[in-house]
Amino acid sequence: xxxxxxxxxxxxxxxxxxxxxxxxxxxxxxxxxxxxxxxxxxxxxxxxxxxxxxxxxxxxxxxxxxxxxxxxxxxxxxxxxxxxxxxxxxxxxxxxxxxxxxxxxxxxxxxxxxxxxxxxxxxxxxxxxxxxxxxxxxxxxxxxxxxxxxxxxxxxxxxxxxxxxxxxxxxxxxxxxxxxxxxxxxxxxxxxxxxxxxxxxxxxxxxxxxxxxxxxxxxxxxxxxxxxxxxxxxxxxxxxxxxxxxxxxxxxxxxxxxxxxxxxxxxxxxxxxxxxxxxxxxxxxxxxxxxxxxxxxxxxxxxxxxxxxxxxxxxxxxxxxxxxxxxxxxxxxxxxxxxxxxxxxxxxxxxx
Amino acid sequence: xxxxxxxxxxxxxxxxxxxxxxxxxxxxxxxxxxxxxxxxxxxxxxxxxxxxxxxxxxxxxxxxxxxxxxxxxxxxxxxxxxxxxxxxxxxxxxxxxxxxxxxxxxxxxxxxxxxxxxxxxxxxxxxxxxxxxxxxxxxxxxxxxxxxxxxxxxxxxxxxxxxxxxxxxxxxxxxxxxxxxxxxxxxxxxxxxxxxxxxxxxxxxxxxxxxxxxxxxxxxxxxxxxxxxxxxxxxxxxxxxxxxxxxxxxxxxxxxxxxxxxxxxxxxxxxxxxxxxxxxxxxxxxxxxxxxxxxxxxxxxxxxxxxxxxxxxxxxxxxxxxxxxxxxxxxxxxxxxxxxxxxxxxxxxxxxxxxxxxxxxxxxxxxxxxxxxxxxxxxxxxxxxxxxxx
Numbered sequence: 001x002x003x004x005x006x007x008x009x010x011x012x013x014x015x016x017x018x019x020x021x022x023x024x025x026x027x028x029x030x031x032x033x034x035x036x037x038x039x040x041x042x043x044x045x046x047x048x049x050x051x052x053x054x055x056x057x058x059x060x061x062x063x064x065x066x067x068x069x070x071x072x073x074x075x076x077x078x079x080x081x082x083x084x085x086x087x088x089x090x091x092x093x094x095x096x097x098x099x100x101x102x103x104x105x106x107x108x109x110x111x112x113x114x115x116x117x118x119x120x121x122x123x124x125x126x127x128x129x130x131x132x133x134x135x136x137x138x139x140x141x142x143x144x145x146x147x148x149x150x151x152x153x154x155x156x157x158x159x160x161x162x163x164x165x166x167x168x169x170x171x172x173x174x175x176x177x178x179x180x181x182x183x184x185x186x187x188x189x190x191x192x193x194x195x196x197x198x199x200x201x202x203x204x205x206x207x208x209x210x211x212x213x214x215x216x217x218x219x220x221x222x223x224x225x226x227x228x229x230x231x232x233x234x235x236x237x238x239x240x241x242x243x244x245x246x247x248x249x250x251x252x253x254x255x256x257x258x259x260x261x262x263x264x265x266x267x268x269x270x271x272x273x274x275x276x277x278x279x280x281x282x283x284x285x286x287x288x289x290x291x292x293x294x295x296x297x298x299x300x301x302x303x304x305x306x307x308x309x310x311x312x313x314x315x316x317x318x319x320x321x322x323x324x325x326x327x328x329x330x331x332x333x334x335x336x337x338x339x340x341x342x343x344x345x346x347x348x349x350x351x352x
Numbered sequence: 353x354x355x356x357x358x359x360x361x362x363x364x365x366x367x368x369x370x371x372x373x374x375x376x377x378x379x380x381x382x383x384x385x386x387x388x389x390x391x392x393x394x395x396x397x398x399x400x401x402x403x404x405x406x407x408x409x410x411x412x413x414x415x416x417x418x419x420x421x422x423x424x425x426x427x428x429x430x431x432x433x434x435x436x437x438x439x440x441x442x443x444x445x446x447x448x449x450x451x452x453x454x455x456x457x458x459x460x461x462x463x464x465x466x467x468x469x470x471x472x473x474x475x476x477x478x479x480x481x482x483x484x485x486x487x488x489x490x491x492x493x494x495x496x497x498x499x500x501x502x503x504x505x506x507x508x509x510x511x512x513x514x515x516x517x518x519x520x521x522x523x524x525x526x527x528x529x530x531x532x533x534x535x536x537x538x539x540x541x542x543x544x545x546x547x548x549x550x551x552x553x554x555x556x557x558x559x560x561x562x563x564x565x566x567x568x569x570x571x572x573x574x575x576x577x578x579x580x581x582x583x584x585x586x587x588x589x590x591x592x593x594x595x596x597x598x599x600x601x602x603x604x605x606x607x608x609x610x611x612x613x614x615x616x617x618x619x620x621x622x623x624x625x626x627x628x629x630x631x632x633x634x635x636x637x638x639x640x641x642x643x644x645x646x647x648x649x650x651x652x653x654x655x656x657x658x659x660x661x662x663x664x665x666x667x668x669x670x671x672x673x674x675x676x677x678x679x680x681x682x683x684x685x686x687x688x689x690x691x692x693x694x695x696x697x698x699x700x701x702x703x704x705x706x707x708x709x710x711x712x713x714x715x716x717x718x719x720x721x722x723x724x725x726x727x728x729x730x731x732x733x734x735x736x737x738x739x740x741x742x
Binding site for chain 1: 353357361608609615640641645653658663729730733735
């Protein structure tokens with residue numbers, strides 16, 4: 001047993017970090033109401049060339065053949081950079097299509113290949129929790145949904161409680177763009193038509209739900225780490241009363257708590273990834289726990305970062321607000337942390 | 353990263369499980385006095401006779417010489433088997449013994465180590481003083497060299513099990529003029545020496561293991577000094593990271609059990625609405641879910657710390673993160689237990705007794721103080737891990 005990254009895994013982290021530092025666009029300039037962000041297709045294509053959207057898929061399904069834990073390392077870096085775009089939807093959408101294709105769904109394998117090459121784009125739909133819990137096909141009325149990053153998307157992924165469903169983007173009608181709290185996220189309200197049939201479905205036995213929670217947890221871990229680092233750096237440099245503010249326990253201890261949350265949530269995201277990949281009996285429970293802890297860490301670390309930076313932390317220019325905003329978006333995309341906790345307590349305990 | 357144990361580790365787990373199943377005492381551990389001491393020593397002796405004494409000690413000193421990973425397996429199985437808390441044997445096995453191994457001379461090791469392993473003696477710790485708590489290096493218990501003896505006068509406090517101990521690891525000031533870290537000596541003190549008086553300190557957890565110890569010109573042979581005179585601070589530090597690292601692995605593993613036991617309680621007990629089980633109360637359910645998640649993260653963090661340890665060989669300042677999260681999570685769990693149990697929580701049940709939520713809740717207040725307060729742990733994390741200025 002080893003919960004420290006190998007040299008190869010460290011290499012993945014370093015290369016993803018270097019790529020994102022170089023390639024990500026600066027944040028939008030300030031405006032009270034910002035235009036919806038455009039889809040950065042060239043960036044998605046370059047990520048696809050690096051294999052990011054098929055990283056955890058077996059090679060015979062067109063993927064890179066790594067495990068969930070390597071995907072965790074990638075999503076953690078994406079979170080550190082609060083990277084915009086439909087990255088979670090692309091990664092999971094490719095898996096849903098590939099697994100459905102392998103199970104005999106016509107055309108699904110082709111869709112998977114197009115997603116992995118970023119020739120098809122996948123957005124994300126968040127169903128009301130009650131609708132999400134109903135199994136597929138048991139939908140007699142149109143469902144109101146919130147769409148994330150579906151600008152220019154060909155497909156939309158729905159993570160239900162039981163199944164993961166990939167729809168053609170045309171299944172969502174009456175779209176009304178909404179200004180998202182996070183200016184880098186395109187968001188719209190829409191209706192999922194009753195008669196819409198998914199192009200690919202993956203059942204709960206494929207632990208797709210657990211995978212989605214572990215990857216979202218990894219993104220949140222990255223955010224918790226980035227805000228920890230921003231705060232520690234600022235507390236070392238910023239001087240008041242003739243000394244760095246990090247000398248004071250009020251600031252130092254806040255930073256220490258951020259470090260503990262980041263470490264604990266990273267350790268659990270890795271552990272849960274290994275349990276999910278190993279088909280452990282407590283995989284779903286560990287994935288829920290990983291997401292609950294990571295969302296909590298990301299949220300509290302972001303809030304603490306605003307506080308440590310004082311007035312600077314409240315400005316648009318500083319990155320702190322982006323982490324505050326993205327945490328809330330991620331939380332809701334995943335059905336809300338209250339939903340996650342409700343699932344967690346309904347399951348059997350861990351394998352001790 | 354992987355979760356696979358090696359074939360040897362699986363076989364080791366089987367061996368541990370089989371032995372524990374056959375030897376764990378069935379009776380509840382007495383909580384006080386001579387019977388408690390007898391129980392703890394008897395259990396230590398049983399482990400020794402079975403070849404399980406000093407699992408973290410090198411085999412050349414009679415220990416089992418287990419890797420950190422094997423220690424983890426031992427403690428996992430120990431918790432699963434419901435084996436008793438180490439109690440008054442803690443300091444000898446986890447602190448005094450390891451310090452002697454690291455810094456003692458051959459005579460000291462030859463005399464004391466086998467006695468600790470065989471469960472013949474109880475050790476206690478004489479570090480803190482009324483005026484030296486978090487600022488341990490500010491300790492004032494005075495020791496003057498007189499011939500081939502040290503003559504000690506002063507007071508120690510928070511010494512668990514002093515009233516049933518044979519030996520003590522004692523820090524004394526041998527040079528009052530040197531900078532505070534430079535004038536301290538680590539010495540083995542015979543607790544039956546004339547001039548020693550121990551006084552139990554009743555605590556909010558209603559256990560009487562806590563003591564204050566008074567020294568009135570207590571004479572200790574110079575041959576009991578471990579390391580050099582005035583070099584005691586470095587001797588003490590040689591095992592402090594151990595205490596903050598794998599030394600409390602057993603308690604972390606126990607914590608996951610507390611959470612699952614509490615969830616089971618919440619399913620059978622009537623909740624605050626007087627009708628449905630407590631688990632159906634939204635707020636209790638959410639808090640229970642969150643402590644389950646936190647316990648899982650603590651477990652994963654322990655595995656990460658052990659993996660780091662296996663690579664680097666020392667726990668390092670990361671151990672403070674584990675200690676801090678452990679102690680705050682423990683308090684949250686027992687605070688929540690009080691709400692799950694409702695009015696029944698008011699019926700006092702002793703620490704570590706069956707169904708003893710209330711006593712252990714009161715005990716949990718100590719977890720953010722003992723072994724370095726949470727404030728000290730946060731200083732260490734801030735300064736040594738995040739590089740914040742002192």
